[in-house]
Amino acid sequence: MTEASDTSRCYRLVIFDWDGTLMNSxxxxxxxxxxxxxxxxxxxxxxxxxxxxxxxxxxxxxxxxxxxxxxxxxxxxxxxxxxxxxxxSLVPMVPFAGAEGLLRALKAAGAIVAIATGKSRRGLNQVLEESGLGPYFDLTYTPEESASKPDPLMLQRILEETGVPVSQAVMVGDTTFDMEMAQRIGMDRIALSHGVHDSAELDRYGPVAHLHDLEGLKAWLLPRLCPSSMERDNPAHSTDRSA
CATH class of the missing domain: 1.10.150 (DNA polymerase; domain 1)
Structure with missing residues (x-):
């Protein structure tokens, strides 16, 4: 694991990529x-x-x-x-080990949890329903409502919709597309090495942490969440949505 030295920030909003980050697809x-x-x-x-x-x-x-x-x-x-x-397709896909436990812990701690994915809206909605993970997300964005990664429009719209400043948001992903997208708007980013792109590629984008599994992510992230008593600017949103 690698991590940046700045520990002064806390996160109210955690944004996940889907394929290769939460789902082993x-x-x-x-x-x-x-x-x-x-x-x-x-x-x-x-x-x-x-x-x-x-x-x-x-x-x-x-x-x-x-x-x-x-x-x-x-x-x-x-x-x-x-x-x-x-x-x-007969090729199975399942969430990575620890996915539901991580999401449950984030919600229990009061975090806003979102998805920014390259999947289609139809594909994302289907897999969220099939996996049973849909209820953990406050809002989701696909390129159909914004633009393809690494354009940061998905992240910008999530920030606007939640009212969370970029300094209190973090992007979690397994590809350079995720890292570049967050870097382009000055958002902290966490790299996961269990997905598509290798560690050296991800590290070029200066992630605040580089972790190898979701249990490691949970241990790193939970102590860095903002206090759950902090008032939110907006209520939770439906997973099945469009911009």
């Missing part, structure tokens, strides 16, 4: 990308390359992997990916 995403490529007639890329774009919006991910694809091919692949991921 890398293998299913890679499977869906590769199956969609086959159905669309695009080259099937290796596992590492296919996984490298996890965290981006679906359209941006496809355009990154296949810069030669035209608009129609991108659209067909996106449709094939979504159908396979949501309906046909």
């Amino acid at each position: 890398q293998d299913r995403i890679v499977d869906a990308i590769q199956q969609a490529a086959r159905k669309t007639g695009l080259p099937v890329l290796d596992d590492r390359t296919s996984a490298s774009i996890i965290g981006l919006s679906l359209t941006k991910a496809i355009q990154t992997l296949y810069p030669e694809a035209d608009e129609a091919q991108v659209r067909r692949m996106a449709e094939a990916y979504s159908h396979h991921f949501l309906n046909d």
